[in-house]
Amino acid sequence: MKSDVVIVGAGIAGLSLAWTLASRGKSVVVLERGAIAKGASVRNFGMVWPVGHPLGEMRKLALRSREIWLDVARETELWVRECGAMTLAYEEIEIQVLAEFLEQADQDPGVGTLISAGEVLRRNPHVKSKGLLGAMTSETELCVDPRVTVGQLASALAKRGVPIHFNTLVGRVEPGVAIAADGQRWEADQIIVCATPDSHQLVPEANGLEKLRRCDLHMMRLAPKSSLWPVMSTHLCAGLTLGHYANFRSCPSLDALKVFHAEKWPSQTKYGIHVLVSQHGDGSLTVGDSHTYGDDSSPYLQAEIESSILEALDEFLDTSGFEVRERWIGTYSTSPGQFYAWMPVAEGVHALNLFGTGMTLSFGVAERIADELG
Numbered sequence: 001m002k003s004d005v006v007i008v009g010a011g012i013a014g015l016s017l018a019w020t021l022a023s024r025g026k027s028v029v030v031l032e033r034g035a036i037a038k039g040a041s042v043r044n045f046g047m048v049w050p051v052g053h054p055l056g057e058m059r060k061l062a063l064r065s066r067e068i069w070l071d072v073a074r075e076t077e078l079w080v081r082e083c084g085a086m087t088l089a090y091e092e093i094e095i096q097v098l099a100e101f102l103e104q105a106d107q108d109p110g111v112g113t114l115i116s117a118g119e120v121l122r123r124n125p126h127v128k129s130k131g132l133l134g135a136m137t138s139e140t141e142l143c144v145d146p147r148v149t150v151g152q153l154a155s156a157l158a159k160r161g162v163p164i165h166f167n168t169l170v171g172r173v174e175p176g177v178a179i180a181a182d183g184q185r186w187e188a189d190q191i192i193v194c195a196t197p198d199s200h201q202l203v204p205e206a207n208g209l210e211k212l213r214r215c216d217l218h219m220m221r222l223a224p225k226s227s228l229w230p231v232m233s234t235h236l237c238a239g240l241t242l243g244h245y246a247n248f249r250s251c252p253s254l255d256a257l258k259v260f261h262a263e264k265w266p267s268q269t270k271y272g273i274h275v276l277v278s279q280h281g282d283g284s285l286t287v288g289d290s291h292t293y294g295d296d297s298s299p300y301l302q303a304e305i306e307s308s309i310l311e312a313l314d315e316f317l318d319t320s321g322f323e324v325r326e327r328w329i330g331t332y333s334t335s336p337g338q339f340y341a342w343m344p345v346a347e348g349v350h351a352l353n354l355f356g357t358g359m360t361l362s363f364g365v366a367e368r369i370a371d372e373l374g
Contacts, residue, residue: 003027005373006178006188008170008202009195011041012146013354015153016362017194019072020370022162029186030157030164031178033195040196041150041358043219043330045278045286047235048142049360051085051112052245055105058339059247065364069142072363076156078149079281085141085235086120087112087242088316090131091264093257094239098136100251112138126230126318141235144359145280170195173202175346190373193351196333206343206351208335215356216297217330218271218305219288222322229283230321238316240265240274244291267308275312285322287313289330301327332356340365342372 005021007014010032018028036042048069050062073080089095098114105111117132154164171181173193178186193202199209224230242248243258251257262269272291279285290305292298306327313319334355335341342365343351352369354361 002187002189003029004188005029005190005192006031006186008173008178008191008193009037010150010154010164010166011037011039011194012150012153012358012362013041013196013352013365014192014194015150015157017192017352017366017369018157018162018164019153020068020363020366021373022157022160024370028162029188030154030162031168031170031180031186032164032166033169035166036154037150040330040332040356042146043217043328044146044359045219045235045276045288046144046146046149046280047276047278047359048144049085049235050140051087051138052247053339053357053360054247054249055108055111059108059111061364061368062360063140064367065361066140066142068363068367069144072153072156076152078152078156079145081143081281083141083143083234083279084137084139085237086124086127087136087138088120088127088236088238089133089135090315091239091260092133093253093260094242095133096253097242097248097251097257100253101248102136104250110140112136124233124236126232126321127236128316128318132316137234143235143278143280146359170202173345173349175348189348191349192369193345193349196353199333199351199353203343203345203349203351206345208341208343209351211335212333212341212353213293213335214295214297215332215334216292217289218301218309219286219328219330220306220309220324221326222285222287222319223325224283224322226321230318231283232277232279232285236277236317238275238312240268240312241276244272244274265312267304268312271305271308273305273308273312275309275316277313277317284325285319293334299329301329332358342369
């Protein structure tokens with residue numbers, strides 16, 4: 001039977017798009033090569049992170065995606081926590097950049113607020129007080145647990161009558177049809193490939209695909225040592241994050257901050273490390289990460305990178321109530337200056353890539369695509 005849309009890939013990009021299209025009455029089929037998605041959609045922090053997106057269009061898209069996440073959570077069994085975020089500052093130059101950013105954002109007061117060190121510690125006593133100068137708080141961030149969210153969303157779609165064919169390896173995509181490796185065919189008016197990094201094999205002719213490059217990230221999960229686990233209350237990050245996210249790039253003091261960090265944190269700068277911390281419903285923390293670009297990146301976990309992440313983490317968070325239980329390499333495709341790419345391939349065939357922004361932008365991007373497809 002022919003469907004309106006066939007989606008290749010049951011990660012967060014494919015599932016959020018399937019949810020949005022099905023909600024608009026489209027008949028949708030999802031094809032997934034594994035028993036469940038195992039890529040970037042389950043190897044991330046579970047952060048819905050509007051504060052990391054530039055003011056203007058991308059922030060509005062992130063906030064719209066946040067709204068939809070909450071709507072979906074109300075309709076399903078998804079675990080979502082409205083936690084907000086704190087960006088901690090231990091250096092005067094970091095406070096200066098935060099102040100400059102908030103001055104630029106004065107037309108959008110919901111972006112954040114500077115608070116004192118004392119207020120930080122009142123909200124989260126596990127933050128380290130030594131050298132703490134203050135923080136920027138934001139109320140817009142959400143937390144999901146990527147390890148369970150993708151499976152829960154797939155189950156919710158199945159209950160809505162959206163078939164998801166797992167263990168189905170798509171070997172070829174053509175206008176009007178997706179063809180599995182065993183020859184089985186699925187016909188549809190629209191074929192959408194959401195299968196990074198398999199897009200290069202399935203739709204090598206996609207306009208813009210040649211600009212993508214691989215990014216690998218070293219991440220870990222810290223488990224609480226007892227059932228009385230410390231509560232973080234918000235997502236946490238610190239000064240190294242200011243050099244990473246695009247929303248801070250127009251701050252006048254950012255170049256000086258980067259020079260300072262290169263001297264203070266040489267190993268962290270070398271490996272593109274900025275430390276984020278999210279806490280899930282079981283008390284565990286997801287911590288990371290590093291950034292290594294290119295297809296020649298190592299598949300092996302490196303002790304130097306892990307120790308550099310933990311060194312930076314140790315500046316701002318007391319993790320004595322936790323221990324490292326798991327480590328992994330996360331990976332996604334990226335393209336300079338882009339947050340996502342909706343790439344035409346042929347009539348009725350597209351590829352969608354979310355560049356490390358899947359949890360934050362997925363539902364907002366899905367809504368845009370559904371509007372375009374009509």
